[in-house]
Amino acid sequence: MAVTLKQIADKVGVHPSTVSRVLTGRHENFSVGEALRARILDAAKEMNYVPNELARGLRLQKSHTIGIVVPDILNPLYAGLVRSIEKENINERYSFLICNTDEDQEKEIKHIEMLRNKRMDGLLIVPVQKKMDHIKALWAENYPFVLILRRFEKLTTNAVVMENAQDAYKAVEHLIKLGHRRIGFVRGRRTSYEIQGRERGYRSALAAYHIAVDPRCIVGDGCSADDGYAAAKELIKQSNMPSALLVSENVIIVGVLEALFEAGLSIPYDVSVVSFADMTFSPFFSTPLTTISMPIDQIGKESMQILLKQMASPEIHLGRIKTLSGNFIIRKSTHKAFGS
């Protein structure tokens, strides 16, 4: 169906290799005579030539495509990440094949397998982090990749992550300084790197201010709005419900707000709320949310830069780990505790 080099060659009356030389333009105007060059260019345009990247890729051993594996592109955090990665794609040399895992380990494994089959030149992965063999395999085979937001402690792969413990510490400290003593932690998926860091920060802030950790204050294990809803419900029904909440992830905040609203609790007067959240709309909520916001653009930029460097020399493990800090933004959802 599609026009090939050979067809152009036949039409112009030259050998396919000559056409190739002209069309790839690698050797500029040197290797092929000017007149012939023009004739070939004309013929290609006239015949609507569409170069076959599959064939080029096979020959050159590169697909000019980068695979991106994220939990869910519907989450603005990951959508933003993808866009910022794209911005670092100088000269539009690469395109991006995007996969969603929904935090399902088996999906991730399948997707990465597929991305390898399709010979992605590099991989950008927010890993599910339940298994790591498939990541280790990439590592062992010098397959260029960068982990984003989550990394494996035991593996010095390229990674761009957040100062999760520190970020959470700051948020909890803010609440403590407002006089809160009983502070709830609405946890996301326990197995994931960010959440573990944030829980550490939560605990160490309490410890620093000599507040005992009540295990009943730590609820939840999931990253959907529904999980947040259920977790908040659990806190609400407790006899001495926390006067302040740290919500550990983006999307679950929606469920938390819903539960609080349903229970007739007002923010911040009945309960103060701080959330790890990155939503354009945070300022428009009935109570604008105090949040720890992530430098998404920078995360994407760093990840892509490291990946490009790694792809340039796959045999040398960069082992580059970049750690970034969140930005604590005080809005209206936190308030002094009563009686303090």
Next chain:
Amino acid sequence: MAVTLKQIADKVGVHPSTVSRVLTGRHENFSVGEALRARILDAAKEMNYVPNELARGLRLQKSHTIGIVVPDILNPLYAGLVRSIEKENINERYSFLICNTDEDQEKEIKHIEMLRNKRMDGLLIVPVQKKMDHIKALWAENYPFVLILRRFEKLTTNAVVMENAQDAYKAVEHLIKLGHRRIGFVRGRRTSYEIQGRERGYRSALAAYHIAVDPRCIVGDGCSADDGYAAAKELIKQSNMPSALLVSENVIIVGVLEALFEAGLSIPYDVSVVSFADMTFSPFFSTPLTTISMPIDQIGKESMQILLKQMASPEIHLGRIKTLSGNFIIRKSTHKAFGS
């Protein structure tokens, strides 16, 4: 670097074609002896064979990849669309290469060119709609594609679109029945299909109730939050500002709300607002928004189904145009007009 069929063949001591037969598993257990079959499978696993889809693709003339072109994956409307498309990808036969146009016609043209170079098996496109030659070209060459949300009146390509005029009509009628007479229309990009339809609906609803259209009530031409902000500002500074607003697109509503908020106008008491919007968070806004919501899942599903059908027989133009209706959801941002 990577293991090839031939290497497996050498190791097992058979011909590559035999290995191919086993590994593709197309002919099931027939064509190759059970013992040999097992030995090949073992060897492949042991050697960590990763089939080369570039080579397969070249040979089979298909990439097993579908190109998706959307304005902006950060817009939850398009992110949702992508996820719903994915859901229709039965057996995970395809992966998706996603491109953002930012409503830039040249970017779209470049992206589609690249998608053709990479030999996408099919294309799903939300077109920018300033030029159509490149779309016509796809059409002329029987390249399978489906347009989503926007179509060209003059081209009977496959498309899944909304009943924009009718949807807008309903919204405006709702406002009129609440007693509003001066109703503003915050328009998105004038050139795009949805917006044109929605403007038609706006105008015909006013006409049906014998209300003259004041051109000063129609503002804006762009799809960003900033555009919405500017457009709303323009309305606000008018001497007799509309008592109700129809906002024609998803993201601009954010700017509109900001402008109203800044001007100290309360919704719905100072001004009623209806928006075309699809955001998980609409219910959480300080005033939950009355919206026309789109059946995103169905749009994605239909688009993908039509595309799959079209890919099955590229030479026959399906010319299938599916039109869906929005869902009018009354929340709290609309109120009776004063003095009515």
Next chain:
DNA sequence: TTGAAAGCGGTACCAG
């Protein structure tokens, strides 16, 4: 400056 030929990694058809 241009042509010829080999090969990237697979698949499929035709023999045997």
Next chain:
DNA sequence: CTGGTACCGCTTTCAA
């Protein structure tokens, strides 16, 4: 049931 071969479309090295 297995082997041999040609070819998918393009790039590149070597000759001429």
